Amino acid sequence: MKNSEIYRRTLKFSVMRLVRTVLCLVLLAALPLVAFVATGMAGLDEMAQLAATGVAFIIALIVFYVVAHYGGYLLTAGQVAMITEGVATGQLPEDTYEAGKRAVKSRFATASVYYGLWSITKAITNEISAGMNAIARGIDGDNQNGAASVIAGIISAVVSVVLEYLNYCSLGWVFLHGEQSAFKSTCDGAVVYFQNWKTLMKNSAKVIAITVVSLALIGGAFFGVAYLVLGSIEPLTAVLSQIDATATLEDGSAVPAGTSLIVLCAVIALVLWSGIHGAFVKPYILVSVMRRYIEAGRADTPQVDVYEKLSGMSKGFKKALDRAGEEAPSAA
Template sequence: MKANEVYTKTLKFAWIKLGMGLATVLLSIILFAIVMGISVLMESEEVGMIGLLIWFAGTLLISYIINTYFGYLVKAGHVAVIAETFRTGQVPADEVNYGIRMVKSRFATSNIYFVLDRLVSGAVNQLQSAVGKVESFLDFVPGMSIIAGFAKSLIRIGLGYVDECCLGYTFYNNQQSAFKSAADGVVIYFQNWKTLLKDAAKVSLIVIIGTVVASILPVYLFVLLFKALGWFTFIGFVVGVIVGCVVRYAFIDSYILVRMMSSYMQVAPTTVISFDLYGKLSRLSGKFRELCKRAGNEISNVGMNNPYPGNMAG
């Protein structure tokens, strides 16, 4: 099944993301109206400044709660459905409930997911920084020399979704522990740089165009609306920017996710993992080293042989 078809058939997740984002915006606007209303009633600039601080902190708290308690399920559920679709060639029936069930089944508690997600994300960020500084050091990775010819933005696009790809591999290869699959997933990603960055290059133009449209159009519409209603156009500008970010997160990021996972899932099943790569990547990233250590501990706990080099834990 092609990536565009998978994206179309899993749009429910994008609409849910949009709903969560708009709910955050709406609650932020309501909170802003309340604190500013109190400021106007009290006719105090000091109260207004305090109100703005409360509004800013409240918006961050609202966003954190929504993304932490609901967003992770939606994100991981979408990844699980995409992985299953590429594994079987069919989108699971009732994909939203299927995705949530898979997440709860794969990760017994949300804490396990958060730990794994943060380890993978941290490893990706560290490796991204390392890639930007020591490209020549990574000549041992197949196709790594091609990185020098790609724009930094394309590298960020590819690396920006490696954590989702690795998370997808934990669902794709669910016969072993999630930590081991995630560690394997990172190595598989770096063993297939050439293929994955080529797809990142193809999707980059769509990303740029979509981002520009998603950023400019809402701002333009909200500024016009606020101006027509006689309200502060600056507030309209701010609301437009926020709505643009929400739209981008819901639809454009979902599209990139599907495209990058499509490339990843095409090469992952046939990739023969180079275990000497574990030690080399571990020397570049403490988070990746910790991820491998947790994977080794899980394997030891269930009585399996540890395939990771012994020096990786230290």
């Protein structure tokens, strides 16, 4: 199967994840507002209104976490399962959405296992990036603007973009090897990723280029719209102008006019870009990365010395390796 076909046939997971997140955000904003208005109409005092609004916000936050965050991760797992199957076998079931959900249910006896695996792979990438920054600080000392820190920051950013797909590839390896425990497959998957880093790094330029173009086009469009819309709201611009007038830079000079509006629009644009990029652009990149990953993994078995190196680099990996020796709570 071509990458474009796998991407197209697994896109429903992204759409459902995005719809779920948007609906939960609406609920997160609407429920406290409804509680505030309802208690006001009921004639309760201000303290009671605030208390009811706070309780409603907490409830909405819990619902958001469970439905959007928890449910979104499981949709991601289903999408990864189908992308892995499409790449590994060259074919996909007729209804990929239902097949993906079945794959997640059959592979993980409990959702907590999936969360444990996901947190472990995230920990590995975070620990490697933190290690690079620590090396730079050791070279530059207290000078955070030193050359080593700047270079390490750039390298760390690039590595973070590339290593982000380690999480998905390791999860794909879990689905690909249903005959063994999920924790053992996670360790094997991470080893395969790092063992073949030269091959996978060939995709890094493509990954970074697509990410930058996505940020420039999608993020830039959101920034432009936000700037035009928010800039036309006089009460808002008046408040932001007062913030600019009272704020100062580190050297004591005044903040340029319009800075707060630009920052606000940039934050909004980044949040919106992150959602759209994660839903529609990342899966396209993942199909390409997953294909190289599986091809490399099939051509080269995991090596013991890489296990040892990763155990020394990451506590999360060592923890997963220890769990792999136990009876993993998964349904093969």
